[in-house]
Amino acid sequence: MYTTDLSKPGSAKVQPIGPAEDPALLEAFEARVAADEFIEPKDWMPEAYRRTLTRQISQHAHSEIVGMLPEGNWITRAPSLRRKAILLAKVQDEAGHGLYLYCAAETLGTSREQMIEALHSGKAKYSTIFNYPTLTWADIGAIGWLVDGAAIMNQVPLQRTSYGPYARAMVRVCKEESFHQRQGYEISMQLARGTPEQKRMMQDAFNRWWWPSLMMFGPPDDNSPNTAQSMRWRIKRETNDELRQKFVDITVPQAEFIGLTVPDPDLKWNEEKGGYDFGAIDWEEFYSVVKGEGPVAKERITARREAWEKNAWVREAAQAHEAKKQARKAAA
Numbered sequence: 394m395y396t397t398d399l400s401k402p403g404s405a406k407v408q409p410i411g412p413a414e415d416p417a418l419l420e421a422f423e424a425r426v427a428a429d430e431f432i433e434p435k436d437w438m439p440e441a442y443r444r445t446l447t448r449q450i451s452q453h454a455h456s457e458i459v460g461m462l463p464e465g466n467w468i469t470r471a472p473s474l475r476r477k478a479i480l481l482a483k484v485q486d487e488a489g490h491g492l493y494l495y496c497a498a499e500t501l502g503t504s505r506e507q508m509i510e511a512l513h514s515g516k517a518k519y520s521t522i523f524n525y526p527t528l529t530w531a532d533i534g535a536i537g538w539l540v541d542g543a544a545i546m547n548q549v550p551l552q553r554t555s556y557g558p559y560a561r562a563m564v565r566v567c568k569e570e571s572f573h574q575r576q577g578y579e580i581s582m583q584l585a586r587g588t589p590e591q592k593r594m595m596q597d598a599f600n601r602w603w604w605p606s607l608m609m610f611g612p613p614d615d616n617s618p619n620t621a622q623s624m625r626w627r628i629k630r631e632t633n634d635e636l637r638q639k640f641v642d643i644t645v646p647q648a649e650f651i652g653l654t655v656p657d658p659d660l661k662w663n664e665e666k667g668g669y670d671f672g673a674i675d676w677e678e679f680y681s682v683v684k685g686e687g688p689v690a691k692e693r694i695t696a697r698r699e700a701w702e703k704n705a706w707v708r709e710a711a712q713a714h715e716a717k718k719q720a721r722k723a724a725a
């Protein structure tokens with residue numbers, strides 16, 4: 394698996410395009426990307442393009458799958474049958490997103506087993522946000538509203554990413570994420586307008602999820618080793634900082650509307666830029682969570698490994714069933 398060593402922030406560099414690549418093929422590829430054509434699995438592509446996409450799509454898939462854990466933890470404790478049914482559907486949607494994304498990554502030539510192995514061995518990354526615990530029911534509101542809200546902000550431009558299978562997977566994912574964001578905002582709204590204790594609980598969840606949500610967009614552009622090349626290849630359509638700013642500008646009025654206070658004393662509307670200025674993000678915290686030191690990072694990976702091992706029988710049964718079907722077909 395291809396990952397950036399973040400032990401020295403800022404020092405990581407994207408692999409240059411290999412000298413072995415045919416300049417004519419490279420030129421034709423660049424021209425197709427510049428003309429906004431989709432690149433498809435059987436098309437020629439530079440190895441570095443294949444590597445960066447495999448890295449990003451597989452990490453995206455891992456995020457969807459690990460991302461089921463914080464909310465899955467609340468399904469049995471949702472406060473009503475309606476909330477339980479909605480949460481169950483949402484968590485199932487995340488599993489579906491993971492599966493489309495693993496399929497999209499497989500078209501680049503890495504097997505699902507290799508990707509899962511990289512996740513379980515700690516080689517592959519997944520979004521930092523899922524290494525924080527869900528302490529109260531209000532966290533489920535905050536995740537839907539903020540985490541899915543940040544995810545949509547990042548994923549809408551990915552519907553126009555240059556690699557066809559990734560772009561197409563994003564179309565359905567974005568539709569479902571919109572529903573997720575709305576359900577989270579609705580929970581948050583109800584709690585924020587509920588009893589003083591409910592409002593306090595919602596404000597507390599908002600305080601804990603705000604900063605980690607801003608970190609979801611990745612390091613600042615001047616410290617993001619992959620952004621420049623990914624923008625050139627139209628894998629990314631907007632930079633980490635551009636998307637983070639858009640998220641802040643959309644979310645602050647939503648918080649004000651339901652009477653919550655953004656936990657940032659430096660937050661201020663900037664008339665000139667037409668957006669909010671906001672306080673400094675704790676990048677040390679971000680890098681330590683990326684490196685696997687998040688508050689519940691060990692629990693998350695242990696849960697994934699256990700699920701893989703305990704449910705091996707499902708994979709074996711599916712394979713045995715398929716083998717029987719093939720044998721019957723061959724005998725007919």
Ligand code: BYC
Pocket residue numbers: 395396397398399448449452453454456457458459460461487518519520521522536540541544547608609610611612616617618619620623629633683
């Ligand atoms: N967490 O050069 P950069 C969901 C890594 S799930 C961890 O800016 P890039 C949901 C980055 O990977 C949706 N690592 O990289 C599910 C790179 O290391 P590698 C999740 C991070 O790729 C369930 C290094 O830092 N969304 O919605 O150009 C329930 C340098 O960064 C993070 C996606 O996965 C991070 N936050 O840009 C609820 C979106 N940020 O890979 C909701 C798809 C950075 O070289 N991914 N790193 O070893 C992307 O759009 C891009 O990969 C990123 C980073 C914007 C995240």
